[in-house]
């Protein structure tokens with residue numbers, strides 16, 4: 001089964017052709033990072049406009065690179081949420097229109113779950129049950145997969161996602177966008193001198209990173225002898241280089257401890273055969289090292305499939321299609337809820 005998949009939930013316009021959920025025949029990603037970097041973060045209106053410009057060329061290129069025509073395609077898959085509404089609308093409208101015009105079954109899939117399915121692209125033989133942590137700019141989520149088809153959400157984002165916290169902390173200490181890789185670089189040269197409190201959540205598997213981000217802000221204000229009224233955008237110019245590095249290290253250390261400890265708690269309770277790590281933040285080497293040391297059987301997607309892409313959407317749709325009817329292309333709606341369907 002060859003699926004043409006489309007992903008446009010945030011700031012990447014992506015299309016791919018995937019065969020039987022595991023074989024990538026093409027994967028095209030048009031990133032808007034350079035456009036949003038000048039604003040220090042993703043601007044939703046700009047993202048939606050850029051998707052409009054990129055979506056048709058990206059889909060055509062995915063078909064061309066796979067050396068296929070529409071006659072060879074068995075189904076269309078698209079991310080229907082969660083994400084930015086304007087961005088999701090462009091991808092779903094393109095997919096719905098193509099499904100009608102080309103007369104193909106249409107499958108809307110959940111973006112957060114599809115990050116896990118990226119694992120099938122490099123490692124088709126996965127031992128279940130799998131405990132999966134997806135960490136990215138929009139979500140931090142722990143899901144237990146009983147098999148390829150069934151999953152149970154254990155915990156999710158309650159405020160800022162972990163990648164968002166990396167991006168915001170980077171902004172406070174004057175680093176570029178996206179903040180994750182910048183913090184990781186700075187953290188190598190700093191010391192873990194600031195001990196930040198780890199938040200308690202009612203459901204121990206839920207994630208809250210907004211308090212940690214604010215703790216970094218308050219510590220940065222204290223380092224320059226200012227109180228909480230001092231504007232965050234002026235802090236970086238007064239912070240010493242050493243303080244910037246130490247704040248990056250202390251923040252990253254705490255964030256990784258939170259992610260590792262929550263995943264370990266679920267690991268001990270559910271005793272899965274495999275732990276999976278996915279999403280843009282899983283590019284972080286210190287996080288990978290912490291997980292490698294903690295969990296005996298750890299799988300991660302190839303780096304190119306860790307960040308947003310459409311191949312993971314094609315992989316998920318293949319397994320989804322084994323158990324579910326296609327969606328109605330005339331009525332498929334976007335779904336902004338963090339939870340999975």
Ligand code: KG4
Pocket residue numbers: 010135136137138139162163164166167178179180181184279280281282283284285306307308
């Ligand atoms: O999965 P992704 O590409 O897009 C979303 O679905 O959000 O993740 C992007 C996020 C950004 O917040 C970025 O700062 C973070 O992943 N990120 C990292 C690293 N590389 C990307 N965070 C920490 N360390 C990294 N090396």
Ligand code: ZN
Pocket residue numbers: 111115136137138279280307308
């Ligand atoms: Zn994502």
